[in-house]
Amino acid sequence: MTSMLEAYAAVTGSDVIRHLQQLAESLQGKKVVHVNSTRVGGGVAEILEKLIPLSRELGIDTRWEVITGDSEFYQCTKSMHNAIQGNRIAIPDKLLSHFLDVNQQNADHLRSVLEEADFVFIHDPQPAALLKYCSNRKGKWIWRCHIDASHPYRGTWRFLERFVREYDASIFSLSQFVQLLPHPAYIIPPSIDPLSDKNVDLTQDELDAVRARFNLDPDAPMIVQISRFDRFKDPVGVIKAYKLAKHYIPKLQLVLAGGSATDDPEGEVVFNEVSQAAGDDPDIKILQLPPDAHRTINALQRLADIVLQKSTKEGFGLTVTEALWKGKPVIAGDTGGIRLQVINFHTGFLVNTPEGAALRIRYLFNQKQKAQEMGLKSVEFVRENFLLTRQLREYLTLMVSLQHGAADRIELG
Helix, strand or coil, X not given: CCHHHHHHHHXXXXXHHHHHHHHHHCCCCCEEEXXXXXXXXXXXXXXXXXXXXXXXXXXXXXXXXXXXXXHHHHHHHHHHHHHHCCCCCCCCHHHHHHHHHHHHHHHHHHHHHHXXXXXXXXXXXXXXXXXXXXXXXXXXXXXXXXXXXXXXXXXXXXXXXXXXXXXXXEEXXXXXXXXXXXXXXXXXXXXXXXXXXXXXXXXXXXXXXXHHHCCCCCCCCEEEEECCCCHHHCHHHHHHHXXXXXXXXXXXXXXXXXXXXXXXXXXXXXXXXXXXXHCCCCCEEEEECCXXXXXXXXXXXXXXXXXXXXXXXXXXXXXXXXXXXXXXXXXXXXXXXXXXXXXXXXXXXXXXXXXXXXXXXXXXXXXXXXXXXXXXXXXXXXXXXXXXXXXXXXXXXXXXXXXXXXXXXCCCC
């Protein structure tokens, strides 16, 4: 066992790693390619940053490719993302045509890599049309949807479905997100890497340094939401909940920390809306962090008494997983993949309104022992269900399954 695998075994147990090795044996010599639209910012990039080297450590030839596009392309794909999550957005034909042009340009650049691969994972809508331009593909193609597709705007979904239906399989985070397609659908929730800078243990000195850097009061209770500045994350709703709760918790502090991604053109607009909602309240800290501020985010989550993720739509919500891994009770939107993670009265609370969030904030500050019990349960819940090794195991199982086609029984050595 290599040093990397030993490090994971120390967190997950050696049986988990042996299972990965057993699955990987039947995939030796295979070429695997993952394609998405950004190398920094957002949960997909964070997962791939760790999934790729761990796959290689198991002896699988795995690489990560990122498509490129211009502002018009990302305007189109952001609208597509929002429409798949339920917003009624009619995307102009001109933008849809440009979407196809950009996919064709990227296919021209990546064709040799993609057509020679044994397995190609295409992440989310941005590169979904690549398959249309790779007619001589050798291997199996899988479309991986990370967003809440439970009630997509039908006009946009019909456009995207033309391309997705040609894949060999698709992956969704929840069964409720699965759309009717003429190929197998797999349910694989995302995960966090326990060894990343975002999730490793930090020293008290590092925590104190982050507290001092942002002028946080060490004697005042603090709630934190870590998210991109996106309307679906409802940061303005978090501010409303904070203001309601502060009537009963006078010294309460709120930290809203996030950043941007290269494929999200709306971030700056939402950031300005959040700043306006916060006004001149000195106890609200709105932080725009760079994409590599992983240890800072880690520290803010560890410094928090409660972590919020008041999303109105959420494919999964890795910031919820991160907070649970740090033993924090989470108050989060009753939506999407968050429901897999936040179990009422066990790992946190699900809410639908700012008023509901404020009520649960008050409850947790008044029930300190209950909050501690939730934290202890949360760590083990994530260890069992939402670490990177589990997600990789399911990806490997999927590839073995596709490799054997319609076989009723698969024997592993």
